[in-house]
Amino acid sequence: MATEEAESKKVPTRPSRSATPRNKSAAAGAKEPAELLNQDDALEAALERADSGSAHGELVRIPLEGPRNPDALDERRRSDVNEWGRSEHMREIARRIYNPVYKHWFRVEWEGLEKIPEGGALLVANHAGAIPSDAPVIMHGLETELDRAVYGLADNFFRTIPVVGTIWNRLGGLPAHPDNAYRLLREQDQLVLVFPEGTKGPSKTYSERYQLRRFGRGGFVEIAMRAGVPVVPIAVVGAEESMPTMFRVPSIAKALGVPYLPITANMLVAGPLGLVSYFPSKFKLKVLDPVYFDVPADRERYSRSRVMDESEAIRDRIQAALYAMLRERRSVWFG
C-alpha cells in the first residue's frame, strides 16, 4: 500500500517551465480553438492548484522527458517502424541496394561534411531531376558517412500514391508540415532535409538547369528559428543531368492529377524504363557554412522581412556555390 500511496502522490507534480513553452507557443499560434487554449489565467490557476498539492506532502518529482530518441522502441513491438514511420530494417535493405548506385553509378563526392553540426540541423539543398535523385543521395550519404539518420520532408503528393508513399515513409520521408520539422529538430535533435524550391525545382526544364527557383515563402528559415537550430545549405551538382526534363506536358499532368509531367531524356533513350533509370552523371556535393540565427527560439512569429532576407541570402549562397562548382567542372560524367 505504501508504494501505491507514493505513486498516487506524484500525480499532481508541477511540470517545470521548460517543458511547457512548446504548448504555450502552439496555443498562441492557434487559429481556431485559441479561445479555449488561451485561458491563461485558468491555466495558471490549475498549475497553482497542482503546485499547492506539493506543499501538503513529500512529492516525488517526475523527471520530464528530455529529447526523446525516436528509435527507442517499446520491446513489445512487432516491427521497428518508429514514430515517424521510419524503419531501420527497411533503411538497411535500401542502403544495401542503393550503395552500388551511390558509389559506382553517381560516384558521389562530398566536401565539407565536417560542417554538419552535432545536434539538430535543417539541411537545405537545390532540387533537380525530373524524379529527383538528390534526396536519396543526400540521405544515403549522410547516413553512411556520418552514421546519422536524415528525415526528408517532401510534397504530400507522395503520401497519396499506394506502395510508393508507404516505402517513402519507411525510408524516412515525411509530409512537409512545419509541426513535423519542429518536433524533429527541437525535441529530437535530428537532421531534417528540405528542398525549399519544392516541386518548382524538379519541374524545370534542362535549359534552366542550376538556376534556383524561388525559395517558397521562407518557411524553412522560420522553422529553423523557432526550433533554434542552424540551417546548413548544401549545393548539389549532378542531379540536373541524371534525369533532365526535355519538356513538360501540363495538360496530361492536369488530367492525371500529378504536380508535373516531364518528358525526360531518359525516356527518349530508354523508353518507359527511363522512368526509373538515371544517367550516370558525376555527383558532387558541397556543404556550406551553417547559418545560425541569433533569435530566441519558440517565438510565435518572426519578422517577415528578416525571414525573407535570410532565405534570400541562403538562396544566393547556394546559387554562388553552384556557379563556382560548375566553373570547376570539366565533364558532366567525370566531374
Added chain:
Amino acid sequence: MPNTPVAPTRLARRATDAVNIDPDGPRRRVLVTGLGTFWGGRVAQALEANPAVEIIVGLDTTEPTVELERTEYVRVDANYSILSRIVSATRVDTIIHTFLVMDPTQMSQRSMHEINVIGTMNLFAAASAASSTVRSVIVKSSTVVYGCAPEDPVWFTESTPRSRPAREPIERSLEAVEGYVRDFAEDNPHVNVALLRFSNVIGAELETPLTRLLQLPVVPSIFGFDPRFQFVHEDDVIKSILFAFDNDLPGVFNVAGDGLLPWSEVADLCGKRTVALPPIATGLLTSPLRRLGFLDLPEEYEGLLKFGRGVDNHRLKNFGFLYEHTSTEAVEAFIRAVRLRKVVGENEPSYRYERDVEQFFRHSPAVRKDRRQA
C-alpha cells in the same frame, strides 16, 4: 504492473487519493450525461468512490448497465429537453458530458445529430442559464475532429487546425459540438471548461468500429498503404476524465497513448492477416458489403486506413497525467480480452437496473447510509 487490467473501482480510489481533499471544503455535485453508456456508467462508478463528491446525477435515455451505489438516474429524451429544470433543481456544479456518439455505424445520421449536436446545445443552454450553479464542464470529444488527410502532420497538437474541411457526418457533428463548447467557454469565463479529445479507444470491454475490424477473420487494409494508428486504453480514458475533474484542467487536451503502430502491426499483434482493398473506388467496392452487413467500415475509416492519425499527448502529460498504457499495451489488453472471450464466451455481468430496488437502496430509511465505512 501496466499489464494488469485495473478494476474501475481501484482506478477511482487511486485517482481520488491523488487530490488533497479538504474534509470541510465544499463537496461537489456532479451531473453525468450518458449514464447508460459504457463511459457514463464507468465515470459515475469511479466518482462514487470519491468522498469529495456529494451527489451524482446521471442522465440517459436508457437504464444504467453497471451497478451504481448512490448515483441518481434520471431518464431523459435524447436531446435533454428537461435539462435546465434538472440543473436548476439539483444545483450541480460540474457537468461531465460523455453522451456523444463516436460510432456512426450504430445509429442513423439523424439520431446521431439529435444526440450530439442538439443534446450538447441544450446542455450548454441549461448550464449557461442565469441561475446556473455550474462551475466546471468536462466534455469527452474525439480526435476525429482533426480529420484525416495526406497534408496532415504526424502529430496533431491541440491547436493544429485540420487540413481539410470536415465532410463526414461524424466529423461535422463533433465539430458543431466543439463549436458549442468554445462558445460556452467564451461566454462563461467563470466556468472551467475541459475538452478532452480521445484517440482510438481500445481495451478489454469497449466495442468500436476498429475493434470489430480487428475481430474479422481477416483484417481489411488498403492496398499500398500502411497507416499508423494511435490507441488509448479505456482505463486511461476514465482516468483522464477523473484527472480533469480533480484538477479542474482548463482547455483542450488530446488523450492518446504513446506511440504509433502501423496497421499491419496492429493486425499482427491480434494474430490476423490483412486483406488489401483496392486503393481507388474503395467505397464503391465496400458499400455492397457494408449494406449487407458483412463489413462495418464507416466512411471516415477509409481515410484513416490510408493516412492514419497521430496526436501529441504532451499537454496533458505536462499537467502531471500518467498513462498506464502505451498504444501497443492498449492493443495487447484488447487482444487478451478477445482470447478470453473466445474461450469462456460473452461473460456479461448479470446486472439489470430495477427501479424499485434502486429506489429502495437510495431512499429507504431502512438502509444504513454509513454501511460503506463499516
